[in-house]
Amino acid sequence: MIEATVQLLATALALGSAYALTALGFVLIINAVGAVNFAHGDLVMAGGFVAVALSLLLPEGLPVPGLILLPAVLLTMAVGGAALAAVAYAPLRRSPPVSVFISTIAVGLILQHAISLGAGPQPRVGPSLVGDGLVDLLGAALSYQQLATIAVAAVLCLAVHTLLNRTRFGRQLRAAAQDPEMARACGIDLRITIGATFALAGALAGGAGLLLSNQYFVTPTDGAMFMLKAYVATVIGGWGRIWGAAVAALCIAVFEVLVAAAVSYLVAEMLLYLGVLALLMLRPQGLFGEAEGRRA
Amino acid sequence: MRLAVHRRGLAYVMLFLTAGAVLLGAGDAYAMRVATLVGTYAIAAIGFQLVFGRLGLLALSQGALFAIGAYALALSSVHWGWPPVLGLVLSVVVPALAGALVAVPIARLESHYVALATLGLAQLVLLAVTNLEVTGGANGLYGIPPLTVFGFDLSDSWRMLAVVWVAVAMALCVFAWATGAGRAGRLATLRDAPHAALALGLDPISNRLLAFTVAGALAGLAGGFQALGLGVVSPAVARFDVMITLLAIAVVGGRGSVWGAVTAAAILVPLPEVFRGLEQAYLLAYGVMLLAAVVALPTGIDGLVRRVLPDAPAPTPTPAAPKSRKISVLRVERVAKRFGGVQALDGAGFDARAGEVTGIIGANGSGKTTLLNIVTGLETADAGVVRLDAIPLLNHSPRARAGLGLARGFQHPEIPGGIDVLATVSVAATLGAGMAALERVGLAGRARVPATSLGPAERRRLDIARALAAGPTILLLDEPASGLGAGERADLAVLLCALAKSGMAVVVVEHGMDFLLPIADRLVCLDAGRVLAAGPTDAVCRDPAVIAAYLGTESAS
């Protein structure tokens, strides 16, 4: 019994850490530009495919292929994120947020079908982070992959936290998100902060894609699902609260894995969406309230 | 006469009739099937234009309602053996009800929540049809019989084409009805001028309900045709691709334009046939076109056509002043309101008598606008009483208060896009009354130009005309003279005096003393949410406390 519980929890935490990375980037963009990035899930998916593609270049039999590829995937997807800002956000700076909703839907569509055309629609398996192996914990056999996924996500979250709170650039990002005009009055160039936020969000999405690609495979159509989870997490965690969304994303994964184990994945999904509808009707400000002074 | 007004519509109709004639003349069955599909998507897109284009809501549930329509027809004909004609009725009714059901919970949500809520619903529909036994699971339902009416087979390629395009014409009529009789103005005002809409007594819920119901009915009808055309219904119909197609049609066609949508459907829907063999490459093309449209051509195809064929001005109606009730006094007493840590109003109040201009003055942040907002119902008071003669107002909705004769002008007028000046002022009144209001403010000559083309001073007059159109008994204005030139200020002063003389109670929040003092019969001076002084204008002007507080010397504290 206890082994099964530990096993489930490890699965949930591994999945949840990838969700949390996804949600983190999603909210960073919401805070920076006040619009929803519908292509965010497709960035996760693209990150998975970048990992798959790069792993083909690596020689066989490396001990930690995923870890080696991690920086390259982060970097590639950071560039992807910045490109997204240039294509789908910059031309629409002065348009209402709904225009950015639509432009990112368009980019998501382009990403999904371009990758589908290039790599084919079938699921691909990404590189494992630290190779195969099992660790025994309280009688449960936890895979290296699960533990490494949790560890990598934790390190990335910590890195984001450090960036935002311990560096001047991070403070500038936060200042720009809270009051863009006053940030400019402090000499901050919004094009740089917004571009950097998209790049950061892209990198986090890419990281999540790499983490998910080994255990859960990656398919070009996966994007919408990842985006929805991040969107739901953002609402549960309180619109505009970064760590609220990350924790909510973790909770969503735990909920999904537990309900899927107890009943079925289908029921878990249905309950999740019903729950979010109920939440929107009863408490549109989220369970924990919206962030101070957010922009809509 | 009317034809000249709709020459753009006429041009589109000619275009489609010509295309139809060529198609039928060629007699190519395959081309006709594609044209049938174009019509099918056009019907659903016409419905989507109502909620997305006209109400401005990114309701991503339209594809799901399409699927519900398709499954309603399939279930009724395959499982229950209904004739497809009856099934079509079901595929209109069920999604219409579902649309109405969607509208209620999201009626008050902000746009980013509307998108998620409708996306969640779409996901639920997809999960349901994929997994329920009654919908045939992943296989779907097959063996849908062809459409017959009294034994007459309509499923033949050109007959089906005709049926679907007759339905397109009907959908256009339904859209015209849903946006007719001044409703276009109301929808545009709800979308672009939400505060003004509330103060005018427009009801966002019933309007959203209507839009979503009609959109659902049209989506469902389209879904029903889709099911009939294919003979099978599978979960593919509930996938997000359908929604994407509708969104692309709406955006590429031009937001809010049905003619543009039909044209865009004719361009976008055949694309999958062009890219046949390349899996879903057509969706890649949709993505590129969607992105290009939203970035480079925000007004879409219809915007382009409009540049070539602008609307001819509609005739202007004869002015007809509305009848208004008679009241004697609006009494606001001991109103309190707290925002977070700030006590914005702390027992403030005033009397506004019919036939008088009441001026409200006070420094920034003294609570003037908040007081107006509470009187009109845009904000709720923590405590206090507002009475119109004997009627207590605070428990009434803004709509009911508008009905009792309260009208409100705003400091920063919200001007709706896509409708003309007359339609803007007539949203809560008849066109005749709107025309009369325009004459009063001196905008009659601009009745048929787009409201957004007005300059700043004209916008302010438009805002006042909008408040006047319904024949209010109480007119509350927030800094009506700011940004006006000397001549315009004099005109406005004359207008406000005339309105008061006609029996209206006019309440003006204003900083410009040179404007306010000559016209105000009484003044109320607010300071930090309380009344510092109130009474006849001369007396208040001489009050030392008023001079101190309003001129900014600190002796008041």
Add this chain to the structure above:
Amino acid sequence: MTARLALDGLTVNHPDGVAVDNASFACAAGEVVALMGANGAGKSSLIRAVAGADPVASGRVRLDGEDVTALRLEQRVRTGIGWCPEGRRLFGGLTVAETLDVAATGLARDRSRAADRMYALFPILAERRGAVAWTLSGGQQQMLAIARAVIADPKVVLLDEPSIGLAPVVLDDVFAAIRRLAESGAAVVLAEQVIPRSLAIADRAIVLRRGVIVLDVPTARIDAGVVASAMLDGGSGGA
């Protein structure tokens, strides 16, 4: 005295009409100019246009003789304009120290030295340096907003109604601090409605009415009554 800041026929439009009409004045180093006017007279519009937050319809803004009109807000800051907007507009989630660090320039060492200077100017901020901005009291918030505007050592400081929402006791501190800014060599433009206090620390008073400058005199030569009637009187010089 050289004109640090010079406005040359500045006209600013806003959505509801002309906000500032052909305004010209200069402000020298060490000078405090009180920009007086009733609500809606165009003070904020003028300040925002000088800061670079809003576009200018016509006219020039010069800093030390150099035309900065074409520069965007963030660029103008770097040439030496500090702007403390109406309503303070602090970065709610940042602490005092973080806010100052964002607004300061240079390397970490320079920035922390600049912050120390601000703590010396506003000792109360030193005590609250770890506090998040929105938890500060009104007076402390205003001090932080001013500190944020002046930490980069601007040549010109624009202050937009710093007195709003402050108790008289706190006002004394804030206005004394503003005077000290000028004494340290900055040109200070102070948009205000509170007349006597502003006149007490200003060298010159400029009165704006409906976007037009109707009075520009040394404070030594006028009293509060003159300014008050110029602000409100509708007799001459209308739009």
